[in-house]
Amino acid sequence: MNRRQMIAGAASLLGAGLVSRAGAQTPTALDELAQANLTPTDALPYTPVVTPNGRTLPWRMRDGVKEFHLIAEQVDHEFAPGTKIKAWGYNGSTPGPTIEAVEGDFVRIYVTNRLQEPTTIHWHGLILPFGMDGVAGLTQRAIDPGETWVYEFELKQHGTHMYHPHSDEMVQMAMGMMGMFIIHPRVGSNPPVDRDYALLLHNWAVHPGTYRPDPSVMVDFDLWTMNSKVFPAIAPLMARTGERVRVRIGNLSMWNHPMHMHGVQFDVTGSDGGRWPRELWRKEVTELVGVGQTRDLEFNAVAGDWPLHCHMAHHTMNAMGHDITNTIGVNQREVARRIRQLIPGYMPMGEHGMSEHQMHIDMGHMQGPENTLPMMGGMGPFGSMEMGGMFTLIKVRDEGDELDPDGWFSIPEGTQAYRVDGPPEDLPS
Amino acid sequence: MINSQSRGYALLLILFLAGCSSLEPPSDAALMPPLAAIVAGINADPEFIVSSEQATEPASNDGANVGLEWPDPRQAQRWAIANAPRVSHMIAELQSSQAEIWNASMLENPGFELSFLEPEAGSGRWQLEAGLELGLADWLTRSVRLDRARAVHLVNQLDVLDDLTEYLHQIRQAWLNAVASRQQMAVHDGLYQTAFAMLEFAQQVQAAGNLNELDFLVYETEHARQQRALQAARLEADIAISELQSLLGLMPDELPVLPDSLPKVPESDKQSLMDVGQAMNLAEQFQPRMRLLDEALNQQLAAERLIKRQVGLLDGAVKVGVERETNSERRLALGGSIELPLFDRGHAHLADIKAQRSSLQAQIEQARTETRHTISQALMSKRSATELARQVDAEDLPRHQRMLELALQEYNFMLRDTFSLLTLREQVFDAQLEYVAHTLAYWKAESLLLKLTGIDTDDVAETGDFQ
Numbered sequence: 093m094n095r096r097q098m099i100a101g102a103a104s105l106l107g108a109g110l111v112s113r114a115g116a117q118t119p120t121a122l123d124e125l126a127q128a129n130l131t132p133t134d135a136l137p138y139t140p141v142v143t144p145n146g147r148t149l150p151w152r153m154r155d156g157v158k159e160f161h162l163i164a165e166q167v168d169h170e171f172a173p174g175t176k177i178k179a180w181g182y183n184g185s186t187p188g189p190t191i192e193a194v195e196g197d198f199v200r201i202y203v204t205n206r207l208q209e210p211t212t213i214h215w216h217g218l219i220l221p222f223g224m225d226g227v228a229g230l231t232q233r234a235i236d237p238g239e240t241w242v243y244e245f246e247l248k249q250h251g252t253h254m255y256h257p258h259s260d261e262m263v264q265m266a267m268g269m270m271g272m273f274i275i276h277p278r279v280g281s282n283p284p285v286d287r288d289y290a291l292l293l294h295n296w297a298v299h300p301g302t303y304r305p306d307p308s309v310m311v312d313f314d315l316w317t318m319n320s321k322v323f324p325a326i327a328p329l330m331a332r333t334g335e336r337v338r339v340r341i342g343n344l345s346m347w348n349h350p351m352h353m354h355g356v357q358f359d360v361t362g363s364d365g366g367r368w369p370r371e372l373w374r375k376e377v378t379e380l381v382g383v384g385q386t387r388d389l390e391f392n393a394v395a396g397d398w399p400l401h402c403h404m405a406h407h408t409m410n411a412m413g414h415d416i417t418n419t420i421g422v423n424q425r426e427v428a429r430r431i432r433q434l435i436p437g438y439m440p441m442g443e444h445g446m447s448e449h450q451m452h453i454d455m456g457h458m459q460g461p462e463n464t465l466p467m468m469g470g471m472g473p474f475g476s477m478e479m480g481g482m483f484t485l486i487k488v489r490d491e492g493d494e495l496d497p498d499g500w501f502s503i504p505e506g507t508q509a510y511r512v513d514g515p516p517e518d519l520p521s
Numbered sequence: 522m523i524n525s526q527s528r529g530y531a532l533l534l535i536l537f538l539a540g541c542s543s544l545e546p547p548s549d550a551a552l553m554p555p556l557a558a559i560v561a562g563i564n565a566d567p568e569f570i571v572s573s574e575q576a577t578e579p580a581s582n583d584g585a586n587v588g589l590e591w592p593d594p595r596q597a598q599r600w601a602i603a604n605a606p607r608v609s610h611m612i613a614e615l616q617s618s619q620a621e622i623w624n625a626s627m628l629e630n631p632g633f634e635l636s637f638l639e640p641e642a643g644s645g646r647w648q649l650e651a652g653l654e655l656g657l658a659d660w661l662t663r664s665v666r667l668d669r670a671r672a673v674h675l676v677n678q679l680d681v682l683d684d685l686t687e688y689l690h691q692i693r694q695a696w697l698n699a700v701a702s703r704q705q706m707a708v709h710d711g712l713y714q715t716a717f718a719m720l721e722f723a724q725q726v727q728a729a730g731n732l733n734e735l736d737f738l739v740y741e742t743e744h745a746r747q748q749r750a751l752q753a754a755r756l757e758a759d760i761a762i763s764e765l766q767s768l769l770g771l772m773p774d775e776l777p778v779l780p781d782s783l784p785k786v787p788e789s790d791k792q793s794l795m796d797v798g799q800a801m802n803l804a805e806q807f808q809p810r811m812r813l814l815d816e817a818l819n820q821q822l823a824a825e826r827l828i829k830r831q832v833g834l835l836d837g838a839v840k841v842g843v844e845r846e847t848n849s850e851r852r853l854a855l856g857g858s859i860e861l862p863l864f865d866r867g868h869a870h871l872a873d874i875k876a877q878r879s880s881l882q883a884q885i886e887q888a889r890t891e892t893r894h895t896i897s898q899a900l901m902s903k904r905s906a907t908e909l910a911r912q913v914d915a916e917d918l919p920r921h922q923r924m925l926e927l928a929l930q931e932y933n934f935m936l937r938d939t940f941s942l943l944t945l946r947e948q949v950f951d952a953q954l955e956y957v958a959h960t961l962a963y964w965k966a967e968s969l970l971l972k973l974t975g976i977d978t979d980d981v982a983e984t985g986d987f988q
């Protein structure tokens with residue numbers, strides 16, 4: 093019996109109405125699970141969150157308390173093959189592992205600082221005692237390098253939350269310190285979700301040819317990431333046709349991101365305020381996730397390889413110059429010859445758009461700076477997708493078809509755009 | 522009475538006097554080594570002595586056709602020695618000096634006197650008197666006079682050598698300026714081409730509607746600026762060539778073939794390692810100016826000796842005469858005269874010489890100090906220019922080239938635009954201009970050292986035949 097069958101079984105057993113998945117097991121049983129050194133699995137009373145390109149933080153139960161350990165430290169991070177940096181994160185990654193717990197849990201989070209400067213962790217959006225809020229200088233003194241501090245509080249809510257430093261915050265966040273904090277409701281509400289994904293949005297100033305984020309940048313960022321990865325290195329979100337899928341999106345970047353999904357009208361069902369009552373849900377295709385906000389988008393999966401991306405076009409690009417001459421429409425045929433005499437290897441580009449440029453790069457005609465990804469790319473089954481940054485795919489397959497993250501949707505005959513010799517003559521335009 | 526015996530004495534005397542008047546210049550008139558080699562080199566192969574008239578003959582003004590290929594300054598210097606009017610002038614001066622020493626070796630010509638006296642009362646033969654008079658001082662001061670003439674000749678040669686050294690130095694400098702200005706002009710041409718490419722690109726961008734007039738004018742201005750700079754560089758190159766031609770006595774259409782660039786600054790340069798003391802040693806041995814002053818002092822000493830000898834000698838003359846009386850009787854007459862050093866004992870001359878000697882001693886001191894300072898400055902300039910040229914060549918230029926390479930990579934990834942690439946290209950040219958300036962400074966300092974140590978002329982002479 094797989095998890096979905098179990099959930100379906102539970103749902104049918106209880107009939108229509110609220111499903112208490114958390115209630116299916118007592119805290120004692122959870123305790124035993126944790127003591128057995130188990131990390132969240134199918135046997136949990138909730139659909140565990142999947143953090144694409146990331147992981148969920150393991151925990152253990154001690155005397156009825158869920159114990160976690162976060163380690164703030166420098167990490168080696170790769171945005172996509174071709175760009176590596178020295179970032180800061182938690183437990184070896186940026187974003188840090190996703191913390192997952194259940195409303196009503198009592199959590200104890202050990203925080204060890206392995207940075208060279210003090211830090212704290214602020215539990216963004218959690219309702220907790222003032223002294224646990226993790227604001228350096230205000231609720232505590234900052235955690236010095238080498239120290240371990242403990243935050244412990246009861247989870248009095250559910251929803252999609254985040255954690256990040258509140259000590260030299262501007263720098264530490266620019267360096268990649270952040271994570272998701274998901275709290276499942278003790279008593280779930282219908283419809284249950286079959287797949288639950290967490291995406292944390294961020295922006296990075298990693299200038300071409302450099303290896304460390306530049307915290308001084310305020311506006312002109314180079315890389316736009318989901319879980320600190322750029323397309324095409326962002327793992328696709330997988331689902332089966334008809335499954336209820338939730339995508340939880342948090343934003344700890346310095347821009348607002350209108351997140352747009354193809355193929356469905358999703359319901360905006362929640363935020364850091366938890367899963368909203370049904371009557372507050374909205375049908376949307378684009379939902380603005382503001383800085384410091386979270387949003388839950390739910391939909392019933394439809395077969396296909398559907399894009400999910402920020403709709404700020406520059407946020408689906410990798411590093412590019414934002415103060416360069418506009419060469420659209422510029423005829424360089426003559427002058428390029430002259431320039432090549434001065435600068436061998438010079439290639440004119442941009443007269444008819446930037447696709448041509450992308451083609452040269454894809455064909456290896458043009459070498460770029462070290463540690464720098466091309467502005468756009470990503471090969472699909474029909475050519476280059478010419479995307480980068482905050483762009484990924486939701487790959488939905490019918491039952492029986494292989495769920496392969498690397499595979500492409502096979503388009504049923506008669507359902508794909510096709511080429512004709514020309515438009516009908518009497519077609520108005 | 523004059524008999525056949527006395528006739529014989531007279532003949533011998535005449536022969537002796539004739540002997541004193543040698544027809545060949547004395548060996549004292551020989552030239553000092555570099556000059557001798559140069560004069561010999563020119564005479565050795567007169568074919569090489571092409572007058573500028575001959576050189577202009579070909580209609581083409583291609584230097585190769587008139588044999589004016591000067592890949593280094595030495596060729597230009599050698600050509601000048603064989604052909605330049607200024608060298609002919611110097612050689613004529615030398616010949617004049619040689620003639621002078623020849624002159625000094627000769628004795629004052631004896632005086633011959635013949636007189637007739639009408640016989641008394643118209644009877645008998647006319648009375649006839651013949652006499653020879655010979656000054657004594659010439660005989661007695663000949664060796665001192667020769668000493669002095671030799672000293673004068675040495676001074677004259679050194680004077681010519683000094684002129685020649687200065688002239689060769691000017692040729693070297695002019696050659697360096699001509700080549701450097703050509704090299705700089707080529708770099709300015711590159712800068713201009715870059716600005717032109719920028720302007721052309723800007724025109725296309727503007728034509729596409731993507732560049733406003735204000736931004737466009739920036740590139741137009743840069744283009745105009747580089748155009749003016751190129752024009753100025755061209756003028757400078759033309760003037761530098763003209764100066765070289767003028768020095769060498771060439772007509773404007775006789776264009777020498779020069780290399781496109783100055784020789785690289787040598788990696789290890791013994792002269793740069795030389796200290797001021799070593800250079801001063803060379804200068805004291807070889808620098809014509811310092812030697813000239815030393816010899817001028819010697820000359821004054823010789824002059825002083827001569828005057829003392831002359832005064833001490835009581836200048837006089839001997840006379841030999843034959844007289845035929847009216848009665849045809851012949852008689853021999855002998856006589857002498859002496860100058861009495863009552864009024865002029867040479868003391869005014871001596872005072873003059875003494876004053877000149879002090880003046881020369883002061884000049885020698887001054888020349889030595891100046892030479893030392895100038896050598897020290899030239900060595901400093903050379904060392905500095907060596908380091909700077911090396912830095913620009915080995916570090917800056919490759920760095921600028923690397924920057925351009927990296928910028929092209931950024932351009933490839935749409936991180937940078939064409940204008941910024943061309944701006945970086947300009948910087949490569951700017952570094953090249955700087956490199957030429959340092960290289961020129963090096964070779965000019967080198968040229969100055971060659972002049973100050975006096976070894977340039979020796980080196981030129983060593984190369985033998987000139988063309």
Ligand SMILES: [Cu+2]
Nearest residue numbers: 349402404407
């Ligand atoms: Cu965005």
